[in-house]
Amino acid sequence: xxxxxxxxxxxxxxxxxxxxxxxxxGEDKIxxxxxxxxxxxxxxxxxxxQNVLANxxxxxxxxxxxxxxxxxxxxxxxLNDSLWQLKEVKVLNRMAVFxxxxxxxxxxxxxxxxxxxxxxxxxxxxxxxxxxxxxFIAFAYQTGSTWQLGDSLTLELRTPSGNYQSVWKSPDNxxxxxxxxxxxxxxxxxxxNFAFRFIAYSRAAVxxxxxxxxxxxxxADKLTLSFYDNFIExxxxxxxxxxxxxWQQAQTFVTDTFGLAGGSVVVFDKFNNDSSVYSNNxxxxxxxxxxxxxxxxxxxxxxxxxxxxxSMPAADNTDSLMLEFLNNIGEWISVWQAGASTNTSxxxxxxxxxxxxxxHSNFQxxxxxxxxxxxxxxxxxxxxxxxxxxxLTLPFIEDFSTSTLLPSSKLWKDKQVYINNDFAIGQPSxxxxxxxxxxxxxxxxxxxxxxxxxxxxxxINLSGLVRTDSTYISFFxxxxxxxxxxxxxxxxxxxxxxxxxxxxxxxxxxxxSANFYKTxxxxxxxxxxxxAYLHDDFQxxxxxxxxxxxxxxNWHVDYIRLDRGRRPDEFYFDFxxxxxxxxxxxxxSSMPRKQFLINPASNTNSTxxxxxxxxxxxxxxxxxxxxxxxxxxSRIDSFANSLGNVAGGEISRATINSVVxxxxxxxxxxxxxxxxxxxxxxxxIDNISANxxxxxxxxxxxxxxxxxxxxxxxxxxxxxxxxxxxxxTLGVSDTLLGVSIFFxxxxxxxxxxxxxxxxxxxxxTNGNGTGETPLKKVFQSRPTYTNKRNGFYYLQFDQPIILxxxxxxxxxxQSDIFNLNVGLDENYFQNGSRLNPNAYFKIDxxxxxxxxxxxxxxxxxxxxxxxxxxxxxxKNKVSLEKWVVAMYPNPTxxxxxxxxxxxxxxxxxxxxxxxxxxxxxxxSENQLHLPSVSEGMYLVKVTxxxxxxxxxxxxxxxx
Numbered sequence: 001x002x003x004x005x006x007x008x009x010x011x012x013x014x015x016x017x018x019x020x021x022x023x024x025x026g027e028d029k030i031x032x033x034x035x036x037x038x039x040x041x042x043x044x045x046x047x048x049x050q051n052v053l054a055n056x057x058x059x060x061x062x063x064x065x066x067x068x069x070x071x072x073x074x075x076x077x078x079l080n081d082s083l084w085q086l087k088e089v090k091v092l093n094r095m096a097v098f099x100x101x102x103x104x105x106x107x108x109x110x111x112x113x114x115x116x117x118x119x120x121x122x123x124x125x126x127x128x129x130x131x132x133x134x135x136f137i138a139f140a141y142q143t144g145s146t147w148q149l150g151d152s153l154t155l156e157l158r159t160p161s162g163n164y165q166s167v168w169k170s171p172d173n174x175x176x177x178x179x180x181x182x183x184x185x186x187x188x189x190x191x192x193n194f195a196f197r198f199i200a201y202s203r204a205a206v207x208x209x210x211x212x213x214x215x216x217x218x219x220a221d222k223l224t225l226s227f228y229d230n231f232i233e234x235x236x237x238x239x240x241x242x243x244x245x246x247w248q249q250a251q252t253f254v255t256d257t258f259g260l261a262g263g264s265v266v267v268f269d270k271f272n273n274d275s276s277v278y279s280n281n282x283x284x285x286x287x288x289x290x291x292x293x294x295x296x297x298x299x300x301x302x303x304x305x306x307x308x309x310x311s312m313p314a315a316d317n318t319d320s321l322m323l324e325f326l327n328n329i330g331e332w333i334s335v336w337q338a339g340a341s342t343n344t345s346x347x348x349x350x351x352x353x354x355x356x357x358x359x360h361s362n363f364q365x366x367x368x369x370x371x372x373x374x375x376x377x378x379x380x381x382x383x384x385x386x387x388x389x390x391x392l393t394l395p396f397i398e399d400f401s402t403s404t405l406l407p408s409s410k411l412w413k414d415k416q417v418y419i420n421n422d423f424a425i426g427q428p429s430x431x432x433x434x435x436x437x438x439x440x441x442x443x444x445x446x447x448x449x450x451x452x453x454x455x456x457x458x459x460i461n462l463s464g465l466v467r468t469d470s471t472y473i474s475f476f477x478x479x480x481x482x483x484x485x486x487x488x489x490x491x492x493x494x495x496x497x498x499x500x501x502x503x504x505x506x507x508x509x510x511x512x513s514a515n516f517y518k519t520x521x522x523x524x525x526x527x528x529x530x531x532a533y534l535h536d537d538f539q540x541x542x543x544x545x546x547x548x549x550x551x552x553x554n555w556h557v558d559y560i561r562l563d564r565g566r567r568p569d570e571f572y573f574d575f576x577x578x579x580x581x582x583x584x585x586x587x588x589s590s591m592p593r594k595q596f597l598i599n600p601a602s603n604t605n606s607t608x609x610x611x612x613x614x615x616x617x618x619x620x621x622x623x624x625x626x627x628x629x630x631x632x633x634s635r636i637d638s639f640a641n642s643l644g645n646v647a648g649g650e651i652s653r654a655t656i657n658s659v660v661x662x663x664x665x666x667x668x669x670x671x672x673x674x675x676x677x678x679x680x681x682x683x684x685i686d687n688i689s690a691n692x693x694x695x696x697x698x699x700x701x702x703x704x705x706x707x708x709x710x711x712x713x714x715x716x717x718x719x720x721x722x723x724x725x726x727x728x729t730l731g732v733s734d735t736l737l738g739v740s741i742f743f744x745x746x747x748x749x750x751x752x753x754x755x756x757x758x759x760x761x762x763x764x765t766n767g768n769g770t771g772e773t774p775l776k777k778v779f780q781s782r783p784t785y786t787n788k789r790n791g792f793y794y795l796q797f798d799q800p801i802i803l804x805x806x807x808x809x810x811x812x813x814q815s816d817i818f819n820l821n822v823g824l825d826e827n828y829f830q831n832g833s834r835l836n837p838n839a840y841f842k843i844d845x846x847x848x849x850x851x852x853x854x855x856x857x858x859x860x861x862x863x864x865x866x867x868x869x870x871x872x873x874x875k876n877k878v879s880l881e882k883w884v885v886a887m888y889p890n891p892t893x894x895x896x897x898x899x900x901x902x903x904x905x906x907x908x909x910x911x912x913x914x915x916x917x918x919x920x921x922x923x924s925e926n927q928l929h930l931p932s933v934s935e936g937m938y939l940v941k942v943t944x945x946x947x948x949x950x951x952x953x954x955x956x957x958x959x
Contacts, residue, residue: 025720025843027854029713030744030821066126068220068244068290079121086122086197095215096121097144098153098200100208109204115150118204118211122197126219129192133894134222134293135184136362137196138248141170142177144210149173151202153212157184160191170212179216179330181291181362187895187927218248222362223292224959225303226389226413226459228503230263242266242287246386248364249288258382260346263501265382268321268369284380288366291326292388294354295361296932296959301410303354304391305365306536308346308501309383315340319371321381325353328360338381346384348463348536353388385501387537390458394471395563399576400431401691405789406440406956407433407455409935413539415440415891415958416453417557418789421580422710422827424481424556425520426651428613429576429691434483435492435544435555440891440956442789445548449489452548455557456541462529463536465564471529472566473540476522476559479514482712482826483554486514490546492555494527500537507532514555522558526568550745559615571617571648575679576691578651579611580708580827584628584660584675584698587830587838588728589708589857592864593671593700598731600662608656609829612646612679619645624654625678630664631671637661662698669868670701702868703740704728706836706857710790711823714744715858718819720843725763725811726860727838733804734864738796742823742859743783753818755780759801760809763840763849772849775801777813783820788954790823792859796867803864809840810862823859885942891956892930899926900944907943910955935959 071083073094079087088103089096098119100107108118128135141153149172156164168182196219202211229246231254242250256264268285297303309321323336336349353363371380390410398411403419417433424432435453437445445452465471473494479486486492491511499505510527517523529538540562546553561572583589585596586605596603612622621644628637639658646652662673677694686692706726717724739757757778764771776797784793814820828834834855842849885906886899900906908928910919918938919931928940940955 025722025845026718027841027852028716028718028819029824029854029856030716030819066124067128067130068218069123069126070220070244070248071217072249073215083124084121085124085195086120088119089121089214095213097210098198098202098212098214099144099146099210100202100204100206107204107206107208111204111206113203113205115203116201117199118202118208119200120197121214123195123219125193125195127192128186128194128219129190131186131190132221132224133186134224135186135189136181136218136220136222136291137167137184138179138181138216138218139214140177140179140216141175141212141214143170143174144213146208146210147174147212148203151200151211153214154199154201155182156197156199157189158191158193158195158197159189160193164197177213183361185895185927185929187897187929188925216249218290220244220248220290223290223388225292225297226503227292227387228389229386230384230501231266232263232502234264246290247287248290249286249366252285252287260384260501263384265384268367268381268383270369270371270380284369284371286366286368287383289364289386291362291364293361294359294363297354297390298410299354299359301354302352302391302393303389304350304387305353306348306350306385306387306391307383308348308385309338309381310346311338311341311343311381315371315380319369319380321383322368322370323349324366324368325358326362326364326366327357329357332366333357340380348385350391350461350536352391387459391536392458392460394460394462395561396457396460396473397563397688398560399429399558399688399691400433401429401576401688403431405937406935406958409959411458413456413458414454417455418453420710422708422825423483423554423712424478424522424558426522426611427478427556427578428476428522428559428615429574429688430578430694432478432556432558433542435542435557436483436551437546437548437553438551438789442791444550448548449546450548451493451543451545454541454543457539459536460538460562461536462534462538465534467531467534469564470566471534471562471564472526472568472570473529473560473562474524474526474566474568474570475557475561476524477512477517478519478522478556478558479517480519480554481556483556484552485519486544486546486553486555488513488515490514490553491544492557493543493545495541495543496529496533497537497539497541498532500535506541522556524559526566526570528568529562572615572687573685574615574688574691575620575622575681575684575686576613576615576688577610577677577679577694578613579609580694580696581608581610581656581675581677582829583696583708584608584662584673587836588704588706590699590701590703590705590861592702592704592734594865595704595731595734596662596700601659604659604662606657606659610654610656610677610679611651612643612654613651614646614648614681616684617648619647620681620684622646622652622654623680623682624656626656626658627676627678628660628662629674629676630662631666631668631673632664636663662700669866670699673698673700702737702865703861703863705859705861706828706830706838707823707825707859707861708827708857709859710825710827711742711744711859712826713824713856714819714821715824715854715856716819716821717814717841717843719817720845721815721817722841722843723758723811723813724822724858725758725760725809725840725842725849726836726858727763727807727809727840728862729807730803730805733802736797736801736803736808736810736862736864737867738794738863739810740792740794740861740863742790742792743785744821744823745785748819750818750820751782751785753782753814753816753820755783755812755814755820757795758811758813760811761803762807763809763842765840765849767848775803775808780812790859791954792861794863796863808862810860811840811858815844824854824856825859826856828855828857885951885953887940887942887953887955890954891958893957893959894930896928896930896940896955897926898923898928898940898942900942904945907945909941909943911939911941913937913939930957933957 153170155168240253324332494510495506625640759776761773839852
């Protein structure tokens with residue numbers, strides 16, 4: 001009995017102790033979630049963006065009825081009232097005729113013969129805010145029969161300020177009919193009341209009846225990859241013609257009467273849009289696409305035009321459907337022709353287009369029906385399923401080893417997942433695709449639960465395959481890893497596209513709950529591709545279901561393979577480096593060169609661990625090596641060794657126990673040493689060579705860092721006020737100028753919480769609460785979020801602090817109860833431990849500094865010696881507290897708006913990640929028009945003219 005009573009007392013005491021502990025102060029590790037209330041600077045940016053644009057692309061609103069604007073002047077006489085405001089010109093033979101007579105037929109200026117403005121053709125207002133950024137205006141013109149030397153025709157565009165800007169003028173000579181196409185910088189004209197006008201200058205004479213002839217006016221956007229049109233979105237009861245969004249000239253009509261499961265069809269016959277029979281030498285209906293810029297894809301990319309067509313019973317042997325491509329010198333080239341056929345099924349046309357003279361910035365195609373004009377020669381051809389896009393072939397292999405931050409546009413249509421080598425554990429090769437609740441900007445998708453990140457493949461041609469070809473897709477997955485574990489009800493989903501004509505016809509073929517998979521290793525999944533999916537426009541996509549509030553419910557996907565002739569349990573001949581090895585430095589990942597040179601031996605890491613994966617089914621010996629290059633590119637160290645046989649599917653740890661002498665004669669403010677790590681297996685075939693090599697930078701600059709620049713979690717104090725300090729040791733006296741900190745956004749709103757950044761000479765680690773010597777406190781009204789993944793906030797002190805040699809500490813104090821949530825690098829590993837011995841915390845009511853018991857490195861970096869913009873190669877960029885730059889949209893494709901306080905005109909430099917300057921200019925009207933560059937991450941350096949201060953921000957350019 002006494003024994004039972006004692007047990008009950010112990011249980012009660014244990015429960016009470018647990019309750020007390022739950023409310024006691026201490027350290028806390030937080031998942032990477034997102035703040036529902038962003039910092040003021042981000043709010044200003046977003047508000048400024050919303051004031052100009054209607055959404056996060058290019059201000060898309062409901063589509064304007066006048067955009068795209070197209071007029072082919074198909075009716076003689078007056079102009080179209082819905083398109084034109086000033087109608088001084090007349091239409092004759094499908095041409096707008098400019099002359100010296102006004103709308104009433106009277107000669108301008110009383111027939112005085114004076115030279116000046118005659119006819120003006122002015123459009124009505126056009127809302128171009130729905131532009132995708134590739135805006136152009138095109139027209140055809142020629143000089144008329146009464147043109148004389150000195151006559152001219154100009155084109156002017158109205159800016160948002162209401163002024164007109166001249167963009168084109170006819171040459172000073174007679175011209176036969178010529179096509180003109182002018183790309184427009186949409187940033188200069190983006191407005192709901194845009195307009196354009198043609199102005200003719202000539203003699204005011206009664207005999208001057210035809211100075212210029214104008215036709216085929218088009219104001220529209222170029223098509224973008226991937227372009228689809230199967231006409232299914234058209235309500236054929238009200239709209240009979242193809243959309244001007246995709247088609248520049250459409251004399252065809254659309255119908256859904258032919259029972260095609262994938263949409264409606266466009267009809268080619270002998271009648272024009274006025275229901276009149278053609279009379280132009282046998283050529284009838286024409287379907288003429290808007291242009292598309294093929295120079296935005298690589299020459300090696302496989303970009304194809306695809307459509308389906310069918311000959312109708314009324315077609316005879318004299319009828320044909322012709323396809324023409326526009327080449328780079330403006331000529332239409334016939335590339336294909338189909339005649340009448342008794343085949344009752346649809347035939348697929350597929351052809352690569354980014355080749356030869358067709359690979360240019362204004363590629364177009366057109367289908368032309370050629371037929372007899374008898375009353376019995378009616379319906380000849382129908383077509384549908386138009387698509388311009390990438391067309392991949394088997395095998396499809398992706399391990400993300402060649403991607404940075406974003407997936408490759410050659411393989412993937414979207415860019416929502418995060419490509420990294422930090423969040424997963426034991427991945428099959430370097431880099432994984434991480435799914436979470438953050439969009440491409442690092443912001444939460446919203447509130448509650450739902451579908452978040454999507455990873456969609458480009459089109460893959462599986463036509464001609466049959467079920468017995470044994471086509472499988474395999475991939476590796478891991479829930480959580482170093483991130484956040486998916487909850488009950490969260491899932492990862494795989495879908496296949498089962499209709500080649502419908503781009504949104506998706507069917508779920510697999511889904512997974514995290515409860516059935518390990519969180520610290522990867523599991524391989526294999527899915528059979530059945531007959532329903534074996535078509536020429538197959539796609540697959542992954543998407544995750546879970547919390548939409550931030551970097552939660554992580555799934556990691558890697559090593560995706562789609563091929564024929566496979567088994568579900570098949571391995572692949574491949575060897576890979578998988579992890580980012582520890583820094584060449586110790587105990588830091590980066591440090592000032594000045595401090596390193598005081599004692600290089602104590603700051604150089606003597607051992608590195610490299611994880612190597614044998615992805616084969618059987619054992620193989622693995623060789624590994626490391627080469628180190630100093631900043632000028634010269635190799636300064638080499639190391640090579642071999643492992644014994646590594647079992648198939650296993651990861652083995654390779655040890656590099658060679659100390660590198662990080663010597664260089666360069667004295668730059670920032671120096672980058674590059675280490676390359678390699679793996680191979682003698683003469684064994686290695687199918688994926690890209691993952692055999694991994695490069696890592698070691699940076700000497702003006703800061704200390706324990707972290708690698710990527711946060712997998714957040715850190716804070718829970719339940720009590722207190723302080724956090726991170727210790728750094730100086731080999732020689734130095735000047736502390738400021739600090740950079742990554743504040744992670746939290747699911748609990750702390751954006752208004754106050755705290756102080758503190759520098760201590762000593763924190764008193766003797767355990768009795770004495771000896772603390774604060775050197776500086778900087779009050780902060782709130783944490784500052786940069787609205788970027790792993791974006792550091794930079795604070796420059798008002799006065800520098802001279803520090804002696806020895807250890808100093810930097811961190812924060814808080815008098816209120818909240819979790820500040822500073823970034824925590826979970827990949828930290830030094831001296832055989834993931835615990836940082838130089839990280840401390842204190843709870844105020846206890847008053848004693850304690851070493852951290854949580855693994856990882858706090859993302860707090862003291863800045864010493866000289867205030868610099870972040871050195872080349874770093875992930876963090878400057879965010880000064882004294883002024884705000886609004887930069888949007890981001891990501892973007894063709895322009896970016898940059899706004900400074902007081903409407904100053906900034907000096908802007910666009911740089912790649914190597915620091916190479918691509919554009920440098922002072923911008924007016926707050927717009928920077930971007931040049932044609934590859935997709936990816938760039939740096940924008942903004943200089944404020946009034947203060948000379950600079951700020952660098954990341955800019956993601958996508959197409």
